[in-house]
Amino acid sequence: xxxxxxxxxxxxxxxxxxxxxxxxxxxxxxxxxxxxxxxxxxxxxxxxxxxxxxxxxxxxxxxxxxxxxxxxxxxxxxxxxxxxxxxxxxxxxxxxxxxxxxxxxxxxxxxx
Amino acid sequence: xxxxxxxxxxxxxxxxxxxxxxxxxxxxxxxxxxxxxxxxxxxxxxxxxxxxxxxxxxxxxxxxxxxxxxxxxxxxxxxxxxxxxxxxxxxxxxxxxxxxxxxxxxxxxxxxxx
Numbered sequence: 001x002x003x004x005x006x007x008x009x010x011x012x013x014x015x016x017x018x019x020x021x022x023x024x025x026x027x028x029x030x031x032x033x034x035x036x037x038x039x040x041x042x043x044x045x046x047x048x049x050x051x052x053x054x055x056x057x058x059x060x061x062x063x064x065x066x067x068x069x070x071x072x073x074x075x076x077x078x079x080x081x082x083x084x085x086x087x088x089x090x091x092x093x094x095x096x097x098x099x100x101x102x103x104x105x106x107x108x109x110x111x112x
Numbered sequence: 113x114x115x116x117x118x119x120x121x122x123x124x125x126x127x128x129x130x131x132x133x134x135x136x137x138x139x140x141x142x143x144x145x146x147x148x149x150x151x152x153x154x155x156x157x158x159x160x161x162x163x164x165x166x167x168x169x170x171x172x173x174x175x176x177x178x179x180x181x182x183x184x185x186x187x188x189x190x191x192x193x194x195x196x197x198x199x200x201x202x203x204x205x206x207x208x209x210x211x212x213x214x215x216x217x218x219x220x221x222x223x224x225x226x
């Protein structure tokens with residue numbers, strides 16, 4: 001079993017839709033949670049970062065962490081074609097030397 | 113502007129050639145990483161460094177080697193390229209402040225060995 005599980009998609013939604021992307025993890029020692037966005041043929045870029053259970057909002061993006069369920073989500077409101085990319089969750093173990101463990105990524109396409 | 117640079121962006125090379133993929137960052141980060149990513153697949157950590165003269169192998173076994181002689185520079189070398197080395201190679205760096213545990217990634221080098 002992988003430490004971090006993420007639905008690979010692909011996910012196709014119409015413009016303006018609310019998108020929910022999810023990851024589950026098995027090790028409760030993961031304490032820092034991030035979402036990266038990766039456009040085709042580019043490196044991943046950091047979208048959201050949080051270390052506590054609850055919600056963190058940044059514009060159209062909301063990151064949600066539920067440590068008791070070992071479940072993290074990224075919500076995108078009013079999705080745009082420019083949001084079409086692969087979204088990767090990434091987690092850091094406490095005392096793990098700051099090494100990220102990535103999910104497999106969910107490919108999202110927002111259509112006009 | 114602080115950033116991380118990878119060269120070349122694309123490389124097509126014959127089997128048996130020695131290649132070096134370059135990675136440089138201008139952020140003064142101590143920690144640097146190399147990931148390998150096949151199309152549509154997850155990222156696999158192949159090397160990392162916590163500072164000058166420090167290098168470690170990552171979770172995925174790789175025939176490549178790395179060096180860290182200067183803080184800003186973390187090149188990856190393949191002594192004899194093979195078609196199985198065809199992949200995208202991503203370099204990243206990070207600091208370790210409490211406020212920002214994110215990695216900054218370069219744009220990657222897409223390597224094709226023919």
